[in-house]
Amino acid sequence: MPQIVVLPHPTLCPEGAVIEAPKGMTVCNALLENDIEIEHACEMSCACTTCHVIVREGFDSLNEPLEKEEDLLDMAWGLEANSRLSCQAVVDEEDLVVEIPKYTINHARENH
Template sequence: MPQIILLPHHEICPQGAVIEAEPGETICDAALRQGIDIEHACEKSCACTTCHVVVREGFESLNELDELEEDLLDKAWGLEAESRLSCQAVVGDEDLVVEIPRYTLNHASERH
């Protein structure tokens, strides 16, 4: 089972985290299942950029980006070549190192 190493984030996981992921699940689902509260304001429907992450290692093992995800990523804060929406990035067989950006463009939060 592949692991996702989440680099430290000042609010979401200050110490960082290492979680197990099932091949075929998204980075977002794996993190949420392990209690890592990645923002996902559109309920993981690929309609916002709040779950934006940067995949520092293992990027090539993920599924390919589709056109909708590419278009949304253009609006993400801190976009990098290895950026993905964690709700759309499907884990393969390789371990990943993932950074959650410090900021997000969030027009509506699921936290009330």
């Protein structure tokens, strides 16, 4: 089963983590199922950018982004060439290394 290495994030995952994710699961669902509470304000419907991640390794193994995802990513904080919306990025057979950006553009974050 592929692994996702999550780089340290100051509030969501201070120590970083290594989690397993079955092929076909989104990165967002894998993070949430492993108690890494990444924001997903649109409930994973590809309508916001709060679940934005930067894929440091394994980017090419992910499914191709749809045009809607690419358009939304243009509005993401800290956008990089290897950015994806984690709700749309589907795990394949290759391990991944992901970084959760420090900020999102969500001005109404819950529980804070």
